[in-house]
Amino acid sequence: MKFEVDRDVFAESVAWVARSLPTRPSIPVLAGLMIHAEGESLTLSSFDYETSARVDVPARVHDEGTALISGRLLAEITRSLPHVGVSVATxxxxxxxDCGSAHFTLQLLPTDDYPVLPAMPAETGKVASGDLAEAVSQVAVAAGRDELLPIFTGVRIEIDGETLSMLATDRYRMALKELTWTPVRSDFSGNSLVPAKVLSEAAKSMAGGESVSIALSQPGNGQGLIGLAGEANGTKRRITTRLLDGEFPKVRHLMDVRSTLTVRCSTSDLIDAAKRVALVAERNSPLRMVMGTDSITLEAASGDHAHASEQIEAVMESDGDPMAAAGFNPQYLLDALGALDAAYVNFSFTAAGKPCLLTGIGSLDGDPLLDYRHVIMLMRLPD
Structure with a gap:
């Protein structure tokens, strides 16, 4: 095999594929990155029996062939190369x-034991790449990180005709995003639970293209797979991953909060205030939001050592006796506010210790933007 390729495109593509390599491969060849040169392009790929990644890179191929090389080592090398053309021969x-005056000789891994990558399922529909990247980033922030509870590490994708919904929860917060997409069949409906980490990486890496194709496997054609295909930096990218097993908890009804108190304020002002006040918050202690007449006050303390408070303007409406204060996990609150992408935030409270719904609004007197909803379980406040 022999080819020449643009250094920047090659380095970026190798790095992207290498990110899917397992940290502790079950067999040595799974640490390898497969390079296949044919026609006028290279196909770089990786697979760990769960997730596969493939990218097609334009190249000047002199001799076609296939080689398996240590993926992480190749990623380190290509990232450090000078910005001139790369020549490779095996x-x-x-x-x-060879790249400029730099020369490397690398040992190849045996290809005989390398697994065959799964085929992409048939396309289910397309969505604008920017919309997908934004939606996934908004929802994945609420997904769990504990691998011992795999169901909570996923994003549930629900398809109902032209509506694509994404839902995630780690039991203490929930996020729901609904967007419009173009299905292959207008009457298609279904759902799947996708690892949030893989979905986030795929959506982010394909955000530069026009659209992303989503493919859910059908019975008899790779049951339990989802595939995503798109473009970025002149390369074609494809990812497949196994769906998570298990029943996702029924939490959608928690989005339908019937508020007894609503609070509206500037999103950016609240983010800045929360960041400052949270600096003195003890670990696992709440950030207190105290309700005023036309303002809210954020408070936090670390025992007798430090205390902080900050007041910002707010608009309130109550139905009955208003809550005096609410307790938030500081990081959960900041994650939710950062995901809203709206000038103002609307808090819908029911009672102390009950779920609180956050939605974005364009103006203080506008209607909530219900395409994205974020629920946070309030923390118990000390007496």
Whole structure:
């Protein structure tokens, strides 16, 4: 195999594929990155029996062929190369890589034991790449990180005709995003639970293209797979991953909060105030939001050592006796506010210790933007 390729495109593509490599591969060859040169392009790929990543890179191929090389090592090397063209040639046991005055000789891994990558399922529909990246980032922030509870580490994708919904929860917060997409069949409906980490990486890396194709496997064609395909930086990218097993908790009804108190304020002002006040908050202690007549006050303390408070303007409406204060996990609050992407935030409270719904609004007297909803379980405040 012998080819020449643009250094920047090659380095970025190798890095993208290498991110899917397992940290502790079950067999040594799974640490490898497969390079296949044919026609006028290279196909770089990786697979760990769960997630596969493939990217097609334009190249000047002189001799076609296939080689398996240590993916993380190749990523380190290509990232450090000078910004000139890259030439690669392989024989039966090694790879020679030249870039300017830099020269590397790398040992090849055996390809005989490398698994066959799964085929992409049939396309289910397309969505604008920017819309997908934004939606996934808004929802994935509420997904769990504990691998011992895999169901909570996923994003539930629900399809109902032209509506694509995404839902995630770690049991203490929930996020729901609804967007319009173009299905292959207008009457298609279904759902799947996708690892949030893989979905986030795929959506982010394909945000530069026009659209992303989503493919959910059908019975008899790779049951339990989702595939995403798109473009970025002149390369075609494809990811497949196994769906998570198990029943996602029924939490959608928690989005339908019937508020007894609503609070509206500037999103940016609240983010800035929360960041400052949270600096003195003890670990696992709440950030207190105290309700005033036309303002809210954020308070936090670390025992007798430090205390902070800050007041910002707010508009309130109550139905009955208003709550005096609410307790938030500081990071959960900041994550939700950062995901809203709206000038103002609307808090819908029911009672102390009950779920609180956050939605974005364009103006203080406008209607809530219900395409994105974020629920936070309030923390118990000390007496």
């Amino acid at each position: 024989d039966d046991s090694s790879m020679e890589l």
